[in-house]
Amino acid sequence: MSIIVGSDTRLCVSGITGSEGTFHTLNNRRYGTNVVSGVTPGKGGQDVEGIPVFNTFHSAVGETGANTAMIFVPPPFAADSILEAADAGITTIIAITEGIPAHDELRVYTQLKRDSGVRLIGPNCPGVLSPGKANVGIIPASFFKEGNVGVVSRSGTLTYQIGNELAQSGFGNSSIVGIGGDPVPGSSFIDVIAEFEADPETELIVMSGEIGGDAEEAAAAYIGEHVTKPVVGYIAGFTAPPGKTMGHAGAIVSGSKGTAAAKAEALEAVGVRVGRTPTQVAEIAIEILGR
Amino acid sequence: MDLLEYQGKQLFARHGIPVPTGVPARTVDEAVAAAQEIGYPCVVKAQVKIGGRGKAGGIKVAADAAEARTHAEAILGMDIKGFTVHEVWIEGASQIEAEFYASVIFDRGAKKPLVMFSTKGGMDIEAVADESPEAIATLHVDPLLGFQAYEGRRLAFEGGVDADLVRPIGAFLAKLYDTFVAEEAMLVEVNPLIVTPERTVAALDAKVTLDDNALFRHKDNAALRDPSAEDAQEQMAHDRGLIYVKLDGDIGILGNGAGLVMSTLDVVAQYGGEPANFLDAGGGSKAEAITSAVEVILSNEKVKAVLFNIFGGITRCDEVANGLIEAFRQIKPTVPFVVRLDGTNDVEGRRILAEADLPGVHAVATMNEAAETVVKLAKEASA
Numbered sequence: 001m002s003i004i005v006g007s008d009t010r011l012c013v014s015g016i017t018g019s020e021g022t023f024h025t026l027n028n029r030r031y032g033t034n035v036v037s038g039v040t041p042g043k044g045g046q047d048v049e050g051i052p053v054f055n056t057f058h059s060a061v062g063e064t065g066a067n068t069a070m071i072f073v074p075p076p077f078a079a080d081s082i083l084e085a086a087d088a089g090i091t092t093i094i095a096i097t098e099g100i101p102a103h104d105e106l107r108v109y110t111q112l113k114r115d116s117g118v119r120l121i122g123p124n125c126p127g128v129l130s131p132g133k134a135n136v137g138i139i140p141a142s143f144f145k146e147g148n149v150g151v152v153s154r155s156g157t158l159t160y161q162i163g164n165e166l167a168q169s170g171f172g173n174s175s176i177v178g179i180g181g182d183p184v185p186g187s188s189f190i191d192v193i194a195e196f197e198a199d200p201e202t203e204l205i206v207m208s209g210e211i212g213g214d215a216e217e218a219a220a221a222y223i224g225e226h227v228t229k230p231v232v233g234y235i236a237g238f239t240a241p242p243g244k245t246m247g248h249a250g251a252i253v254s255g256s257k258g259t260a261a262a263k264a265e266a267l268e269a270v271g272v273r274v275g276r277t278p279t280q281v282a283e284i285a286i287e288i289l290g291r
Numbered sequence: 292m293d294l295l296e297y298q299g300k301q302l303f304a305r306h307g308i309p310v311p312t313g314v315p316a317r318t319v320d321e322a323v324a325a326a327q328e329i330g331y332p333c334v335v336k337a338q339v340k341i342g343g344r345g346k347a348g349g350i351k352v353a354a355d356a357a358e359a360r361t362h363a364e365a366i367l368g369m370d371i372k373g374f375t376v377h378e379v380w381i382e383g384a385s386q387i388e389a390e391f392y393a394s395v396i397f398d399r400g401a402k403k404p405l406v407m408f409s410t411k412g413g414m415d416i417e418a419v420a421d422e423s424p425e426a427i428a429t430l431h432v433d434p435l436l437g438f439q440a441y442e443g444r445r446l447a448f449e450g451g452v453d454a455d456l457v458r459p460i461g462a463f464l465a466k467l468y469d470t471f472v473a474e475e476a477m478l479v480e481v482n483p484l485i486v487t488p489e490r491t492v493a494a495l496d497a498k499v500t501l502d503d504n505a506l507f508r509h510k511d512n513a514a515l516r517d518p519s520a521e522d523a524q525e526q527m528a529h530d531r532g533l534i535y536v537k538l539d540g541d542i543g544i545l546g547n548g549a550g551l552v553m554s555t556l557d558v559v560a561q562y563g564g565e566p567a568n569f570l571d572a573g574g575g576s577k578a579e580a581i582t583s584a585v586e587v588i589l590s591n592e593k594v595k596a597v598l599f600n601i602f603g604g605i606t607r608c609d610e611v612a613n614g615l616i617e618a619f620r621q622i623k624p625t626v627p628f629v630v631r632l633d634g635t636n637d638v639e640g641r642r643i644l645a646e647a648d649l650p651g652v653h654a655v656a657t658m659n660e661a662a663e664t665v666v667k668l669a670k671e672a673s674a
Contacts, residue, residue, distance in 0.1 A: 075504065079580075100507035103475045106434045109402055114435075124614060127603070137538040140604040140635055155550020160602045161658065181397045181549055183477075210550055213399040225664060236553035239538075239560045247534045247549025249504060250399070255417070260557075277558050279659055
């Protein structure tokens with residue numbers, strides 16, 4: 001098992017004809033992801049290395065049975081593309097695009113929650129990798145193998161860092177999920193942790209958070225109530241100064257809110273062990289799984 | 292992006308929110324001319340993006356031209372909590388019967404706009420929230436429906452305003468919400484929102500934070516960015532499209548990906564070092580971006596050693612190595628570099644660096660070892 005993407009994924013890529021879109025689509029297909037179609041308005045009828053391109057999501061879904069979308073279009077068009085995919089009946093949308101306006105994200109989030117049955121991962125995320133099954137996004141798959149550790153993270157490269165340390169100790173992953181670094185992520189830590197809890201293959205959950213917002217605190221409360229599997233945490237940004245956006249639009253300490261210390265404390269209060277360095281996260285994971 | 296008070300008021304005025312008439316000034320003579328135009332009494336207000344201006348002596352009432360000059364001379368160039376005053380705003384003095392508070396906040400937790408109103412204005416709202424939270428009326432707005440008239444009434448009634456003010460306060464809040472949505476703000480705050488003896492309302496202050504990601508469709512707002520008020524290195528990085536935040540220490544940091552860079556700062560601090568900056572060279576960093584980033588890092592004279600922490604995903608380690616070699620050719624750095632390359636094309640990247648044998652470049656295998664080494668080198672350089 002795996003979560004969010006797997007062997008039943010039928011992927012349609014929005015922005016497939018752009019250079020980044022083409023590059024990562026083909027990378028994903030090479031990994032074994034079933035890429036069935038792409039969407040670029042005005043380029044319907046063309047193909048990208050044999051992958052048919054459509055003008056609208058509605059025709060792509062109708063013709064190719066796509067059930068998952070990857071959004072690769074630039075920020076001004078991304079919210080529109082997400083809503084189009086949802087309206088066309090896509091149930092899993094993974095938005096890689098960085099820099100979408102926050103008010104757009106808010107409208108999309110509210111609409112998708114109302115129109116239940118659609119799951120959005122991201123935006124501003126590296127995507128989802130289920131090793132051995134499917135890769136949707138930009139995660140460098142060669143560093144990861146199948147296994148029993150589920151990883152959920154607000155940051156891409158930090159996920160690779162932690163995942164690589166686990167891999168060097170012999171651990172693999174059920175799925176690796178980047179929920180993204182924006183103020184309004186489509187899926188929260190809680191959404192993903194709940195799926196890992198229900199996934200029989202996942203035996204340990206690693207969550208990697210960072211400064212800003214209160215998603216980690218909310219996740220801590222949820223873990224305390226609902227999660228039986230061991231969870232190991234990491235929080236980036238202990239030394240971040242207040243009032244400064246640290247790269248990710250959502251990574252900002254506002255006054256006394258959103259600090260790394262408060263997040264680590266909330267997690268530790270419910271029994272989650274929090275590593276102070278990525279290396280320590282791997283060490284704790286190894287200790288728990290016993291190897 | 293944070294706006295100055297007067298820029299915020301100009302935005303408010305565009306959306307029909309009543310604000311006192313005023314004129315900005317950058318010199319003493321301009322300030323006096325502005326005061327003459329506005330008439331007396333008028334208020335000379337320091338324009339800096341920090342609270343507590345009044346207590347710091349940055350807001351003064353002038354009864355005539357001589358006083359306006361004295362105040363402008365005192366306030367222009369004044370330092371308020373580390374911010375130099377480059378600009379003042381001269382506005383007509385308002386008659387104040389009562390001071391209220393109003394704001395709209397992008398509430399990330401609830402994923403809805405949060406509107407707040409209180410009759411306890413003119414003071415720090417966080418203090419009000421701590422001491423008497425019941426004095427603040429709040430509600431979340433459905434972002435797809437927008438702000439409804441009943442929500443304005445409810446906030447006014449729950450805030451406890453007099454009957455004759457319910458309608459004006461409701462209308463004020465509706466316009467504030469319009470501003471928040473139309474200008475794509477993360478925060479709009481009015482403190483104080485004043486009631487005049489004629490029982491009209493107006494925004495006497497304005498605190499506005501705009502969404503940087505939305506500035507591409509608000510060209511007027513984007514033009515309000517004032518490079519002269521920014522740190523020289525941050526401006527240089529901004530011009531080159533790099534994500535850079537200046538910090539107080541002496542260890543320059545470069546990494547790829549915001550999370551990894553934040554984590555690198557933390558690990559360096561754990562080994563007893565003090566980072567000089569946050570710099571995210573971004574995904575897929577090409578050699579030119581690396582060269583450019585090294586220039587920005589070294590333009591901060593406090594930097595005594597530099598740490599490269601790269602975990603290549605889209606970023607290729609051979610590109611990073613070539614970028615560093617090019618930076619050494621162009622800039623000839625005199626401080627030591629510690630370089631950790633892992634991920635995509637790491638073997639190739641390390642080979643390129645080893646062959647180039649750059650002076651003062653230490654290649655290390657892990658993030659922890661990299662942090663430890665750079666802290667040691669920075670300490671040696673300071674000794």
